[in-house]
Amino acid sequence: MEGSAVTTPTAKSTQTRQLLLDTALELFATKGFSGTTMRAIATETGLSLGNAYYYFESKDAIVHELFRNLLQRHRAAAWPLLVPGNNLETNLRIALDQALEIMAPFHEFGPAFIRTAFAGAHTGPRDVHRALEFGLWRQVVAASRPLPPLAIRNDLPELLWLIQRGIFLFWAYDSSPGAARSRRLIKNVAPVTARLVVLSRMPVVRSILDDVLSLVRTAS
Amino acid sequence: MEGSAVTTPTAKSTQTRQLLLDTALELFATKGFSGTTMRAIATETGLSLGNAYYYFESKDAIVHELFRNLLQRHRAAAWPLLVPGNNLETNLRIALDQALEIMAPFHEFGPAFIRTAFAGAHTGPRDVHRALEFGLWRQVVAASRPLPPLAIRNDLPELLWLIQRGIFLFWAYDSSPGAARSRRLIKNVAPVTARLVVLSRMPVVRSILDDVLSLVRTAS
DNA sequence: AGACCTTTTTGAACATGTTCAAAATTGAAT
DNA sequence: ATTCAATTTTGAACATGTTCAAAAAGGTCT
CATH class of the missing domain: 1.10.357.10 (Tetracycline Repressor, domain 2)
Known part of the structure; x- marks a missing residue:
């Protein structure tokens, strides 16, 4: 788990997470909040939907980063x-x-x-x-x-x-x-x-x- | 349409609306916000889901009444x-x-x-x-x-x-x-x-x- | 009663956030 | 290299808010 404090500090999945975040912010900026779907974020990043949820527990969590x-x-x-x-x-x-x-x-x-x-x-x-x-x-x-x-x-x-x-x-x-x-x-x-x-x-x-x-x- | 200002003021659908509202508030009080689904509200009232939306344009609209x-x-x-x-x-x-x-x-x-x-x-x-x-x-x-x-x-x-x-x-x-x-x-x-x-x-x-x-x- | 319009109701679909078990991958220890 | 556990990824499902075209019911005028 990424969010938990006791498991692993970080691996090179930081990159994936960042990639995900970048496209998310990009999409947010161009398509707006409701116009940006979790599926779009995942797809655009080249990942599966479920994978996005591996890095961010919710859409709101991404908004929080924004x-x-x-x-x-x-x-x-x-x-x-x-x-x-x-x-x-x-x-x-x-x-x-x-x-x-x-x-x-x-x-x-x-x-x-x-x-x-x-x-x-x-x-x-x-x-x-x-x-x-x-x-x-x-x-x-x-x-x-x-x-x-x-x-x-x-x-x-x-x-x-x-x-x-x-x-x-x-x-x-x-x-x-x-x-x-x-x-x-x-x-x-x-x-x-x-x-x-x-x-x-x-x-x-x-x-x-x-x-x-x-x-x-x-x-x- | 019910919400529009120009159509009909009211018919005896006021009763249905009220019935819907009552069960909604009841469910809200007992099951909470996320625990109360639009389907539950409709069913409990004895109506179809779509019908609930005829009277309330969204779940938030019902919360507004609450x-x-x-x-x-x-x-x-x-x-x-x-x-x-x-x-x-x-x-x-x-x-x-x-x-x-x-x-x-x-x-x-x-x-x-x-x-x-x-x-x-x-x-x-x-x-x-x-x-x-x-x-x-x-x-x-x-x-x-x-x-x-x-x-x-x-x-x-x-x-x-x-x-x-x-x-x-x-x-x-x-x-x-x-x-x-x-x-x-x-x-x-x-x-x-x-x-x-x-x-x-x-x-x-x-x-x-x-x-x-x-x-x-x-x-x- | 029949035709016609409005209001109400339904049933089925859709979109999207979220979950999850299982597969794939990775990385280390033997 | 093989094994084993942890991490990462997938694909498919689920739940629920929301929409909508079409059917049903009501009401009115002739």
Whole structure:
């Protein structure tokens, strides 16, 4: 078994798995989610249907990989655009817009992504996953001038991550043409967030943010 | 056609539809989501499979009805418990706890509920749907003493509704035994929210809440 | 009653995700 | 080289959501 943790670490079947994955992502990109059948993936790779299931326990599992792939692409696309000197609003806007840009061709996958992103069962070391998701938001903060108030600087990435989750959820079920509503939401979220960050210098606001963050951590 | 708006309003097929729905909900409650097959629903009702599809365009459509049913049950269960004189925290806690109580047997439906609750395509008049979802939260506010600050009294129901959506989403993907994590979250959310409401008297806090609310309305 | 249209019902098919026992292959140990 | 166990691959089946053309039932008008 491939998925089990105790059997074999890996053989040269890693290649087969990768091949399968590549054609799957290719098909997903060209034919969409429902347009891509497990049979098509297997056939296109030159394998039998059952064999595909030897490497991936379900179609959703492949979608999960696509999702992780997109997360990485998002990170790679947004990072270089976060030039230091931008204010937080600008950088936040850039990061969020890039997410939409990367995800756009896969809007049909929205609900499946939600399933895969929200369902527990984190594969692999939790820290790696965390770092992959948080890193970009840390960079958004770090590249912004003026730097956010000390009071919130450390927690801000987590807050931004939370905000982007909300937007992502909204996008996933946004049926407006071209995800126009999601784009509008982002346009409004960025300045509001920036303002909130400024206000975080005030003890009341800071205490509220503390409450919210500890709630989020309850749910981590 | 039944679903189309222009053909016939209704015939005495309403009865068949209701019969179908009743056995469906019954089966859902006893056999769960994946354990209930469209064939079973049809057979149990004494109809053919194809006929079930004459009345419901998909299995999800039936789940949608179950969801609306549960919303009503929640409302009916929570409303009488909201005795005036409770403070907001208590009433909020009651309403949220009841939601979990009602939904608990259908935890397996979580993702399907999300699909149905978040996907657009609101059937029927939008206001009715709105009222059904907002009413309870209006009552939570109205039954609480002291009454929340005027500054927020009108908007609070919408805020509470938003909070419960968040919790609901969390619950839907909460795989902890007995949804313990969701319960803990609720236990913490109630006091935090109450505190936030008190603080809403301060202009800074109020302005932040305004921002958040207008964001939500962007996304309505 | 007969003709005609609409609504309802059926039965059979289809598509696709998923499972599984058995065959083929591989790789090491003797 | 032979044997043996683990890994990989196959092919065929299954389950279930969904579709659809055609039959049956109802209702209305003449």
